[in-house]
Amino acid sequence: MRYRALIIDVSAKSWELREYRLDEVLGPIDFGIKLHLEDVESWKRSPYDPSNALVLGAGVFAGSKLFGCHRVAVVFRSLETMGLHVSTMGGVAYKFIGCGVHAIAIVGRAHKPTIVFIRGSEKGVESVNFVNIEPHHLESIYAGYGGRKGAYALEKWLIDTFWDYISETHARPIVVGPAAWRTIFGALVSVDVDLTRRDLVEGSEEFAARGGPGSVLAQVHNVAAIVAGGTWRPQLPTTLLNMSELSKYVSDALGKDYSSAVTEATTKYRYDPHYGAGGTFGVNYPHYRELLPLFNFNSIYLRKEIRKRIADLIIEHYWKPFKEEVFEKSKVWRTCGEPCPAACKKVWRGKKVDYEPFEGVGPLIGVMKLDKSVKVVDEIDQLGFDAIEIGHVIAWLLESVYRGLLEPEDIGISERPILDPLLLNVDLWSRNAELALELVRGLVNKRTEVLKLVAELGIRRAAKILDDRYVARVSALGLRFEDLAIYLPFGSHGYMTPNFYWTPGFLVPIPITGRYWTNYSTTFMEPEEYAKTVFVRALKEYELDNAGFCRFHRGWAEKILAKLYECLGVSIDIDEHAKEMYRKIVEYNVKADAKPRFLESERAKDVIVTLATELGASEWESKFSKNRDDALKEWWSRFAKAFAELLGIDPSYAEL
Structure with a gap:
């Protein structure tokens, strides 16, 4: 073959x-x-x-x-x-x-x-x-x-x-x-x-x-x-084409029944009886609760008691209506288009509902009503936007108005957003959904000069231009535009925003981020140990994507991927292969002036720093309290050094 x-x-x-x-x-x-x-x-x-x-x-x-x-x-x-x-x-x-x-x-x-x-x-x-x-x-x-x-x-x-x-x-x-x-x-x-x-x-x-x-x-x-x-x-060999032969082959390789292994591995995405729901939306909200990123990640500064109260509102007003409709009434579940027992696509009143699109124009901007956010998500999807990126753009622009760096007319919205998390008022917060809809349409039509900048250059470059354009506002507030955004810089102009999790995993120096090629769990540890976990996940996710496997099946597919390649006559150390190809991605990005750089944004830095406090990492909490930037540079650079050693490359692949 x-x-x-x-x-x-x-x-x-x-x-x-x-x-x-x-x-x-x-x-x-x-x-x-x-x-x-x-x-x-x-x-x-x-x-x-x-x-x-x-x-x-x-x-x-x-x-x-x-x-x-x-x-x-x-x-x-x-x-x-x-x-x-x-x-x-x-x-x-x-x-x-x-x-x-x-x-x-x-x-x-x-x-x-x-x-x-x-x-x-x-x-x-x-x-x-x-x-x-x-x-x-x-x-x-x-x-x-x-x-x-x-x-x-x-x-x-x-x-x-x-x-x-x-x-x-x-x-x-x-x-x-x-x-x-x-x-x-x-x-x-x-x-x-x-x-x-x-x-x-x-x-x-x-x-x-x-x-x-x-x-x-x-x-x-x-x-x-x-x-x-x-x-x-x-x-392909008949082993992969005949279902009975395939089931036996995979069952023997796994040491358990194939169907049972698939069902077990995809429980979260199909239906988890612990939550009475399934899919990323159905499981993530009750699972993460007070660890959810809210109000453009401003939740990282809130006391846990306040975050718990907001999480309760999300469960009551955002998650329960979804659970009742999709798992107790209509039960419309779909697949991505291939035969699959996971049926991970949960459809609410005609719209597929996943965590990240509905988080980006939901709780991330204070919206906790599904009928409000679904209109924005549908607009984003039909216009063909990256829903995660556009969620970051909307949250960043709305907070820029909320803080006074921009006026509503600068970005073509009809009123000021309501982003005070202490209001604890779902009805007031949900008014932000209409502003998000105005922004989505405004961005695609480049309705204002600010929106044109963002649409054509992205958050990082636009933020620096806006710092100069509105220098008086920046000076008066003591706040730069980039300080309200969360991204990992790459080279002179590039950047990537993280997925919606409170984790260091998307902000560490790795060549490809914004995807699950990392450890995205809510954890904080010594940088050398963390680098090992990120390295393992980066290689495993590469292997799955390169083989064409959905990561929702990773629980069983990762274990036998080498065995599956043997069916095709390929005997290869897939970890070493992935490592070599990952090195080539680094090589390309170095040549393309796209090295990961140390964090520029105050908010991005605080995503990592506040997590150390949240999880009781006392030694690092003490270091951060004495000199946040120096301590974070130490943690970040030690991660880069350890990651480089694991990959077998020069630590200069990343820039402080």
Whole structure:
């Protein structure tokens, strides 16, 4: 078996098939790293250069009967971090694999907005076609089509316009929305297609969003959609294709029944009887409670008693209505598009509800009413934004107004936000949802000069420009714009915001953050010990993504991944392989001026410092109280040194 990849040059409208031995390329991330670092050397040029290949691919187990193995990984140079980044979307490979290859790479820049069609037959790739769409036509579709707008409207239009092609190939379109063309926060969006109803499957929408891959596809390559499918199937051993053989093979490898192992590993995401709910939203809120990040992470400064009272309000007004509707009444659960017993997509009144999108425009900005936040999340999704990044942007801008760094008219909102956590008033706080909706629409339309800056440059660069533009306000308040934002800086201009957890794991010096390639538990420990835990998770998560496995299946898949590769005739130390590829990501980012740098933001620093106090790390609490910055630099630099030793690289990969 070989890993098959298709290089598509959208400027020349040409394509080239490449095949790699599995000891060369084990999966889509390997392929993406090899292409960027060795072939196109995209680090030499601007991330807006057409050499910034967007790689989208499945793992080598796609097409098998294994549960959870049809995730697609996307590799690209991010317009946010300025370095190599990886994002993923679930279930898409289940239909994508039929196009005749495991992965595609988009290079070049189309002369007009383009839709790329890839058809596979039993022999492999049969055809690649390019269909132009006029900008005004694309805008009219985004404005509204088939009862939807944005990315959802574009996918519905593709289904209706190219129905014969989609029905024959079983293709699942991957599209971008308006956010991808107008901001650097654009996601790739793919909603599963119901071939019987000729419509989108409500609740089975997926987003490859972190780092802005949609913005790369749109702004760098001028591509609006990829429609790939067909009848090709990889040549896999019968052990992976016959369910009874597979069950025996996996059961023997695990030492327990396959079905039981999968059920046990995915309990949180399907249904956890301890909470009477499931999915990330259903479990995270009752699990984390007073450790939840609230009011743009200002909760880290609150006494535990206050945080507990706010958590009680969240449970009563935000979580319970979800639990009652989804687990006691309607019980609408979906998958990402592949057969999977986890059914992790929990649908509330027609909308898929996950923790992070609903946290970002929920409790993070004080909104604790599901009917309020669902409108904002739906707008974010249809416009095609990265929901985590846009959650940070909204919280940062709202607090900037709340603190007096900005006026409401500077960002086009109708009134001042209510962000006082001591009010303990759900009705008052929930008014922020309408302001968030105004901001989402304002960002995609660049309604004000401030919003234009943020949309085009991101939080870090915009904050520094705003420091100069509003120097009098900054001076009077003794507060910089970046001090209200939470991000890890990369190089001169890049950055990445963390996922919504109170943890050091997204703010330590690692080459790829904003994803779960870290230890994101609420913990604080000696930097050397913490580096070991982050290192292990980074490699394991790399291995899962590179194999195309959903991390919700990590509880069983990680244990036998090497054994599964043996089915394909590959005998490899996958930890060492992941370590080598991770080193290459570091190498790329160093060349691209995207080294992780010490924290610039006061709020970001305090995320780590306050956690030491919260968890009773008395020695570090004492150090931080005497000289916070010096002590934090010590902790951070010791982490970097330990991480470098584990990886076998020079500690200069990170900058103080």
